[in-house]
Amino acid sequence: MGANSSSISELPENEYLQKLSGSEPISENDPFWNQLLSFSFTTPTNSADLKLLEEATISVCKSLVEKNPRTGNLGSLIKVFLSRTKELKISAECQNHLFIWQAHNALFIICCLLKVFISRMSEEELQLHFTYEEKAGPSSYGTECEDLIEELLCCLIQLIVEIPLLDITYSISLEAVTTLIVFLSCQLFHKEILRESIIHKYLMHGRCLPYTSRLVKTLLYNFIRQERSPPPGTHAFQQQTDGGGLLYGIASGVATGLWTVFTLGGVGSKASAQLEQCSPLASQSLLLLLVLANLTDAPDTPNPYRQAIMSFKNTQDNTAFSSSNPHAFQINFNSLYTALCEQQKSDQATLLLYMLLHQNSNVRTYVLARTDIENLVLPILEILYHVEERNSHHVYMALIILLILTEDDGFNRSIHEVILKNITWYAERVLTEISLGSLLILVVIRTIQYNMTRTRDKYLHTNCLAALANMSAQFRSLHQYAAQRIISLFSLLSKKHNKVLEQATQSLRGSLGSNDSPLPDYAQDLNVIEEVIRMMLEIINSCLTNSLHHNPNLVYALLYKRDLFEQFRTHPSFQDIMQNIDLVISFFSSRLEQAGAELSVERVLEIIKQGAVALPKDRLRKFPELKFKYVEEEQPEEFFIPYVWSLVYNSAVALYWNPRDIQLFTMDSG
Numbered sequence: 001m002g003a004n005s006s007s008i009s010e011l012p013e014n015e016y017l018q019k020l021s022g023s024e025p026i027s028e029n030d031p032f033w034n035q036l037l038s039f040s041f042t043t044p045t046n047s048a049d050l051k052l053l054e055e056a057t058i059s060v061c062k063s064l065v066e067k068n069p070r071t072g073n074l075g076s077l078i079k080v081f082l083s084r085t086k087e088l089k090i091s092a093e094c095q096n097h098l099f100i101w102q103a104h105n106a107l108f109i110i111c112c113l114l115k116v117f118i119s120r121m122s123e124e125e126l127q128l129h130f131t132y133e134e135k136a137g138p139s140s141y142g143t144e145c146e147d148l149i150e151e152l153l154c155c156l157i158q159l160i161v162e163i164p165l166l167d168i169t170y171s172i173s174l175e176a177v178t179t180l181i182v183f184l185s186c187q188l189f190h191k192e193i194l195r196e197s198i199i200h201k202y203l204m205h206g207r208c209l210p211y212t213s214r215l216v217k218t219l220l221y222n223f224i225r226q227e228r229s230p231p232p233g234t235h236a237f238q239q240q241t242d243g244g245g246l247l248y249g250i251a252s253g254v255a256t257g258l259w260t261v262f263t264l265g266g267v268g269s270k271a272s273a274q275l276e277q278c279s280p281l282a283s284q285s286l287l288l289l290l291v292l293a294n295l296t297d298a299p300d301t302p303n304p305y306r307q308a309i310m311s312f313k314n315t316q317d318n319t320a321f322s323s324s325n326p327h328a329f330q331i332n333f334n335s336l337y338t339a340l341c342e343q344q345k346s347d348q349a350t351l352l353l354y355m356l357l358h359q360n361s362n363v364r365t366y367v368l369a370r371t372d373i374e375n376l377v378l379p380i381l382e383i384l385y386h387v388e389e390r391n392s393h394h395v396y397m398a399l400i401i402l403l404i405l406t407e408d409d410g411f412n413r414s415i416h417e418v419i420l421k422n423i424t425w426y427a428e429r430v431l432t433e434i435s436l437g438s439l440l441i442l443v444v445i446r447t448i449q450y451n452m453t454r455t456r457d458k459y460l461h462t463n464c465l466a467a468l469a470n471m472s473a474q475f476r477s478l479h480q481y482a483a484q485r486i487i488s489l490f491s492l493l494s495k496k497h498n499k500v501l502e503q504a505t506q507s508l509r510g511s512l513g514s515n516d517s518p519l520p521d522y523a524q525d526l527n528v529i530e531e532v533i534r535m536m537l538e539i540i541n542s543c544l545t546n547s548l549h550h551n552p553n554l555v556y557a558l559l560y561k562r563d564l565f566e567q568f569r570t571h572p573s574f575q576d577i578m579q580n581i582d583l584v585i586s587f588f589s590s591r592l593e594q595a596g597a598e599l600s601v602e603r604v605l606e607i608i609k610q611g612a613v614a615l616p617k618d619r620l621r622k623f624p625e626l627k628f629k630y631v632e633e634e635q636p637e638e639f640f641i642p643y644v645w646s647l648v649y650n651s652a653v654a655l656y657w658n659p660r661d662i663q664l665f666t667m668d669s670g
Contacts, residue, residue: 008049011056021063025071033080036109037102050656053112061116065129072132074113078152081106085155089162092169104172110152111179118186119661123198153199154207156180161214165222167230170281174229177219177284178655181648184291188645191663193637195296203305204298213329216292216308220331222285223352224339229280280653286348287652290644293355296637310359314366333366337376344379347647350397357404358630368408374418374436377405381443382425387450392457393643399447399463402440403630406470415440416476429481437471438479444468445485449492458528465535466628472542473625476550483553487561490536494564497529530573537568537577538626544584545620549612552605559588559604580620587615 011017016036019026026032044050068074084103091099117126130148159176163169187194194200202208292305308327313319321328340356343349353376356363367376383390383398390398405411416437423431423439428446431439448464451457478486504522540558543551558565562585568574569582591611592604599607633639642665649657659667 008044008052008056011053012059017060018063020073020077021060021067023067023071026073026076028076028079028083033077033106034102037105039105039108044654047656050654051658054116054656054658057112057116061113061120064113065117065121068129069132074129075131075133075148077106077113078110078130078148081110082151082155085159088159088169088172089164092164092166095168097168100168100172104175107172107175107179111175111182114179115182115185115655115657118182119189119657123186127198149199150202150207153180153183153202154211156183157208157211157215161211161218165227165281170227170230174281174284174653177222177281177288178653181284181288181291181652181655184295185645185648185657187641188649188657188662188664193296193641196299200295201298203292203295204301204303209304212304213308213312213327216289216305216327217312217329217331219285219289219292220336223282223289223343223349224332224335226279226282226339226343228278283346283348283651284653286352287644287648290348290351290355291648294637294640294644296641306359309355311362312360313362317362333363336363337367337370341375341379344376344383346651347391347394347397348651350380350383350394350401351644351647354397354401354404357401358632364404368405368411373411373414374420377402377415377436377440378420381440384443384447385425387447393646395447396460396463399460399467400630402444403463403467403470403628406467407627407629409474412437412471412474413476415471416474431479431481434479434482435477437476438482441468441471441475441478441482442485445489448489452492452496461532463630465532465539466630468539469535469542469626470628472539473546475543475547475554478551478553480553480556483551483557486536486540486554487557487564490533490540491561491564493529493533493536494567497526497533498567500525500529533568534573534577537574537581538623541577541580541623542626544580545622548584548615549609552608552612555584555588555608555612556601556605558585559592559608562589576621577623583619584615587611 016032019032020036044053064074081103084099084106087096087099088103090096091103117129121129127149130152156176156179160173160180163173165173183199186197186199289305289309293303293309295303295305297303304327307325308329311321311325311328313321313328313330314333315330316333317330340349340353344353357367358364367373370376380398380401383394384402387395416435418436420434420436420439421432423434426439426442434442444464444467448461451460451464500522504526507522540554543554548555558581565578565581565585569578571578588608588611591607592599595603595607646665648655649662
């Protein structure tokens, strides 16, 4: 930083940074600021360089922390930035490149310093550093005592919502979003969830509060628009070549293009690295939106950012807003839906979709009314299909989205009417033509089977089965492969049940001769498996009692594997639910016997279709309708806040934190 630096490693020796962090107070009017804000080092584009920048910043910060109480130079730097932002809107309209560039550079330095300050001191200490004033000459900022943190936060929000997004303002808009994330990053350095943070208070009260809905709306539109970072030729400065790296000619001096830090993404996770490269502003805006939406409620006020997310409406919705909600706004739902469909490869976009479906009834109603629901459901199914490559949180979110969608009967009917051709990512079998409903069943069953052999997570099982149960009464024209997989899953559960039963019996026999070792808890294992078997029988029963005549392939699969069900007919846990299944098996078996031996598959299906019409429905016992509703756990923040911050840690553009400093989550969960 400053005209003489050419590499990150030289930053601690840079004369301008030494002066900023030195023992001499610098007036806001000093020509020094113009020199400091003319960068001449190539800014980082990868995590190794970002790590170097962090280390260089730390050495400058150590000196600044020590000297700032006497010099107030941090406050002076912030005031210089604040005074320049007052002209930003006009500068954008007048294409004043130099002015915007220097304002951006000031914010870049502030962000780098803040990141280190926040990782190394309490919020109370940070607040003190904002109150120290420079002692050299009169202040151009005003004599009244300003709250500099609130002033800066408010300025950043105004910058995001008011400055038009142009090629020359892209970098400063992104830097403003990044600096707000950094301001909130104190959560990373606490094991427990922060419930009373100074920064949270500023954002939920006072001067920032009136901007709540505009900020949420702008961040959402940044995500929707996916604006790419401007190419070098269209950026604020004309590109030149020089031996020192990528340089831009400016009036009397030379400065490197800060845009390079943003084009290549930062320390992104594999799943979303490509998305960050496409549009760093969209990616960073989404992360900030998720962080704001998951701030804990204040003791006296619910989180206004969450309130705004819960209540916004479609631009085509003309109904009046409730007067009790000051944070309501409108957004184009068609554009939002398109962006959500296109961006589901990243955890962040899936988490946003979950939040909107769960918390905003306007969005949920709109999504369920779409006639192209497959555009949303297929990417979610792909996440579940590639379960081995995804983190468990991403899989949970995808599964819960399906569960929320299957709460709607209209959705459960319509998915069987959507016919898909050639699902290339489904590798187990060539699917040239299949309904969306049958594909959904296949993927959910595959997830259950994966979970049974690998993770053995009861929560995952429960949600998978709940989604299948919600759909079961509306199963229509099931693909033969989907019908086979339902029965195959039951077969797998049956074998597992027998194996655990055998282990329990042997263990009991062994324990009679020895009192030394404690018994493994086979009873608990058996109980879990029997719960899952019961649920599968209820799903099959629900389909048979509600839509047997629509599902000849399921009846065929049931008859083909009828022996599987024999052992459960007299089992006390399953006797009641087995009555209908037993009746269907007996009824159709008898019709097939009458038709003679050596029947072709086509002939068997024909007999099943004829029999479905003849089967007296009153003989099937009625059971309560299977309906499961997703309910968030108590204290959901204990799950969501570490998850959101692990996404920020892994995916934020051009932000690096030392993993040893992170307290909120362990590195393998990040």
